[in-house]
Amino acid sequence: MTRILILGGGGMIGQKLAQHIIDDAVFAHPQITLFDRAFPPEGVTAKTLAGDISDPATAKTLIADRPEVIFHLAAIVSGQAEAEFALGWDVNMMAMWHLLGAVKDAHDASGGAYVPRIVFTSSIAVFGGPFPDKIGDNFLSAPQTSYGAQKAACELMLTDFSRKGFADGLSLRLPTICVRPGKANAAASSFFSGIIREPLNGVEAILPVPDTVRHWHASPRAATRFLTKAAKMDTSLLNGRRALNLPGISCTVEEQIEALRRAAGQSVVDLIKPQPDETIMGIVAGWPRDFAPDRAIALGFKAEDSFDEIISVYMRDELDA
Amino acid sequence: MTRILILGGGGMIGQKLAQHIIDDAVFAHPQITLFDRAFPPEGVTAKTLAGDISDPATAKTLIADRPEVIFHLAAIVSGQAEAEFALGWDVNMMAMWHLLGAVKDAHDASGGAYVPRIVFTSSIAVFGGPFPDKIGDNFLSAPQTSYGAQKAACELMLTDFSRKGFADGLSLRLPTICVRPGKANAAASSFFSGIIREPLNGVEAILPVPDTVRHWHASPRAATRFLTKAAKMDTSLLNGRRALNLPGISCTVEEQIEALRRAAGQSVVDLIKPQPDETIMGIVAGWPRDFAPDRAIALGFKAEDSFDEIISVYMRDELDA
Numbered sequence: 226m227t228r229i230l231i232l233g234g235g236g237m238i239g240q241k242l243a244q245h246i247i248d249d250a251v252f253a254h255p256q257i258t259l260f261d262r263a264f265p266p267e268g269v270t271a272k273t274l275a276g277d278i279s280d281p282a283t284a285k286t287l288i289a290d291r292p293e294v295i296f297h298l299a300a301i302v303s304g305q306a307e308a309e310f311a312l313g314w315d316v317n318m319m320a321m322w323h324l325l326g327a328v329k330d331a332h333d334a335s336g337g338a339y340v341p342r343i344v345f346t347s348s349i350a351v352f353g354g355p356f357p358d359k360i361g362d363n364f365l366s367a368p369q370t371s372y373g374a375q376k377a378a379c380e381l382m383l384t385d386f387s388r389k390g391f392a393d394g395l396s397l398r399l400p401t402i403c404v405r406p407g408k409a410n411a412a413a414s415s416f417f418s419g420i421i422r423e424p425l426n427g428v429e430a431i432l433p434v435p436d437t438v439r440h441w442h443a444s445p446r447a448a449t450r451f452l453t454k455a456a457k458m459d460t461s462l463l464n465g466r467r468a469l470n471l472p473g474i475s476c477t478v479e480e481q482i483e484a485l486r487r488a489a490g491q492s493v494v495d496l497i498k499p500q501p502d503e504t505i506m507g508i509v510a511g512w513p514r515d516f517a518p519d520r521a522i523a524l525g526f527k528a529e530d531s532f533d534e535i536i537s538v539y540m541r542d543e544l545d546a
Numbered sequence: 547m548t549r550i551l552i553l554g555g556g557g558m559i560g561q562k563l564a565q566h567i568i569d570d571a572v573f574a575h576p577q578i579t580l581f582d583r584a585f586p587p588e589g590v591t592a593k594t595l596a597g598d599i600s601d602p603a604t605a606k607t608l609i610a611d612r613p614e615v616i617f618h619l620a621a622i623v624s625g626q627a628e629a630e631f632a633l634g635w636d637v638n639m640m641a642m643w644h645l646l647g648a649v650k651d652a653h654d655a656s657g658g659a660y661v662p663r664i665v666f667t668s669s670i671a672v673f674g675g676p677f678p679d680k681i682g683d684n685f686l687s688a689p690q691t692s693y694g695a696q697k698a699a700c701e702l703m704l705t706d707f708s709r710k711g712f713a714d715g716l717s718l719r720l721p722t723i724c725v726r727p728g729k730a731n732a733a734a735s736s737f738f739s740g741i742i743r744e745p746l747n748g749v750e751a752i753l754p755v756p757d758t759v760r761h762w763h764a765s766p767r768a769a770t771r772f773l774t775k776a777a778k779m780d781t782s783l784l785n786g787r788r789a790l791n792l793p794g795i796s797c798t799v800e801e802q803i804e805a806l807r808r809a810a811g812q813s814v815v816d817l818i819k820p821q822p823d824e825t826i827m828g829i830v831a832g833w834p835r836d837f838a839p840d841r842a843i844a845l846g847f848k849a850e851d852s853f854d855e856i857i858s859v860y861m862r863d864e865l866d867a
Contacts, residue, residue, distance in 0.1 A: 363685060366686065366687060378702045
């Protein structure tokens with residue numbers, strides 16, 4: 226039996242991750258607990274626990290049954306973390322601090338036997354411009370958003386608690402996940418999915434940036450594969466650098482739209498309505514455009530090969546349903 | 547009048563910084579408050595406040611009279627932060643968290659008028675190997691000690707609180723300060739000073755590493771100049787990257803010893819006794835050796851030009867006294 230705890234288990238990736246674990250025999254006899262503020266009404270069949278991850282008492286409860294694998298996906302998204310500064314730091318940084326404290330207490334109480342694998346979803350938001358054409362594995366983390374700063378601080382804590390042997394963690398700097406199913410969210414990156422998702426569902430989509438904007442994408446399927454691979458990999462291969470830039474697809478909005486045209490035709494593309502938004506353009510201007518994630522590729526992490534493939538993942542997983 | 551608060555004001559650099567501010571008219575009518583756990587018996591003449599910086603209530607007290615400039619030098623040194631894990635995180639990271647929270651509260655209460663300059667002493671310990679020959683300004687922070695992780699996390703917080711306008715801070719990644727006067731401390735880097743200081747005072751010194759070890763140094767005088775320059779500089783020139791690698795001298799232990807020979811002769815050098823220490827060698831192996839701190843140099847930060855000059859600073863400031 227493998228006890229698995231998914232923090233942020235009510236969210237899109239948390240739900241897909243749980244379903245992947247249930248469907249694909251990723252772990253032997255998985256016993257999954259999903260933790261979140263709330264859960265979707267027709268969500269994955271698993272034990273759920275509702276609560277506030279920023280409450281210092283929560284972490285102790287979550288660690289009570291000694292989960293062997295902890296996926297920490299819980300976060301306030303970038304737009305909200307900018308708008309609600311204190312909430313962002315509480316949820317995105319202090320919750321990790323409390324979690325690691327509870328893990329260390331359990332480690333100490335077990336005489337050192339309890340050393341859970343912790344897989345943390347960090348983000349390419351840990352990077353801030355000016356950027357090189359491709360961001361290499363040795364490029365500095367200089368975030369220009371609170372969300373990015375909070376993720377980067379969590380990486381540092383998780384790495385140090387792991388170096389000391391209290392946990393065995395790693396941080397995945399996920400590309401922007403595209404195409405997100407469901408509704409737009411408060412992330413400033415939401416439109417990257419919206420311009421594909423809404424037209425494919427016969428709905429108009431706003432494009433708030435010029436189509437020359439280049440960005441870094443991977444599908445929800447790639448994300449769940451990254452997470453389970455990270456949960457099972459030999460972390461000694463990381464040589465102490467426990468934050469990983471992951472593979473993705475670098476493409477412009479124009480290239481996204483061309484792929485949509487190939488997949489669904491001009492009439493679908495016509496549903497995209499350019500409507501420049503200075504605020505979003507400003508935020509996106511500070512974001513990474515392309516990476517050379519050599520370490521992750523050498524470790525066997527794999528994303529899609531093209532944006533066409535990202536669209537086809539969405540059409541297969543979400544439109545057929 | 548300029549209200550100046552020095553956290554860690556009882557330490558070696560804190561004392562020298564206060565004396566520099568008093569002697570050299572760095573600020574108009576400085577009103578200095580030194581905060582620390584304890585103070586040297588014959589220390590600088592200034593208001594002192596004793597307390598525990600890791601106590602969440604402390605920060606509020608420190609900010610009560612709205613200091614315009616805050617130098618945050620308080621820290622548990624690297625060796626102790628490795629040995630006392632919880633203490634290290636409490637003092638080296640959580641104290642910054644509480645300080646910034648108190649500053650933001652005061653900022654909010656003032657209707658946004660209170661925006662103190664905060665100068666934080668970070669460290670080259672935010673870097674971890676493998677290193678390039680010279681560490682450039684865009685090299686990643688991947689610390690391999692708790693001390694380094696704590697300093698790097700503080701940098702992220704200070705930068706983000708500053709970006710939001712609650713404070714106006716910057717983090718100085720100081721070289722190893724050499725030659726430290728007084729007694730050896732618990733820092734693993736202590737011997738870099740010891741092998742110069744003890745022989746110049748007629749005392750034997752242990753050299754725990756091979757003389758091929760290369761490291762990055764600046765004098766206490768350079769450090770105090772860095773700090774006051776940082777307190778007065780136009781931070782908009784930092785373009786949002788508020789952590790700076792500072793200039794220093796890169797030299798091997800052999801080159802340190804040659805400079806000592808030039809300054810004081812062979813009989814003094816003969817007081818250095820090689821006595822390899824595997825633990826210290828292991829820690830030092832993970833430390834930076836050389837930098838190309840182009841940004842700080844362009845901004846006008848200046849260290850010594852040679853290790854000979856570092857020794858002469860020590861002889862002038864400490865031996866004549």
